[in-house]
Amino acid sequence: MIEQQQDQIKLLLIDDHKLFREGVKRILTMEHDFDVVAEGDDGGEAADLVARHRPDVVLMDINMPGVNGVEATKQLIERFPEIKVLILSIHDDETYVTHVLKTGLPATC
Numbered sequence: 001m002i003e004q005q006q007d008q009i010k011l012l013l014i015d016d017h018k019l020f021r022e023g024v025k026r027i028l029t030m031e032h033d034f035d036v037v038a039e040g041d042d043g044g045e046a047a048d049l050v051a052r053h054r055p056d057v058v059l060m061d062i063n064m065p066g067v068n069g070v071e072a073t074k075q076l077i078e079r080f081p082e083i084k085v086l087i088l089s090i091h092d093d094e095t096y097v098t099h100v101l102k103t104g105l106p107a108t109c
Helices: 018-029 043-053 069-079 094-102
Strands: 009-014 034-040 057-061 084-088
Touching (some): 009 018, 009 043, 018 034, 034 043, 043 057, 043 069, 057 069, 069 084
Parallel strands (some): 009 034
16 A cells, blocks of 8 residues: 655545546555545445545535535535635536636636
8 A cells, every 4th residue: 555645635536436436546646645544335325434534625526426525525524624725517507617607716717
């Protein structure tokens, strides 16, 4: 196992598609600046994983069964105000972006 470098960005991946998570993880681990510290398949487990692994950034799918990415992000920001969350989506429908913005979550498009 490779020891984490001090300046690496610790990432948590939350997406219900295992193949997508594995692909993203493979790409990110090729970069020395990133360390994928954990992954999950449902927004409901995001807070526990953040508490356990203390990532710098969470890459969160917007649309998952169970707790979706928007709700999970709200919970994370309430419990861990310092956490940064990037919400991912394969959808090109502006409705998803509008929904995230209406929640009051910090956003960059």
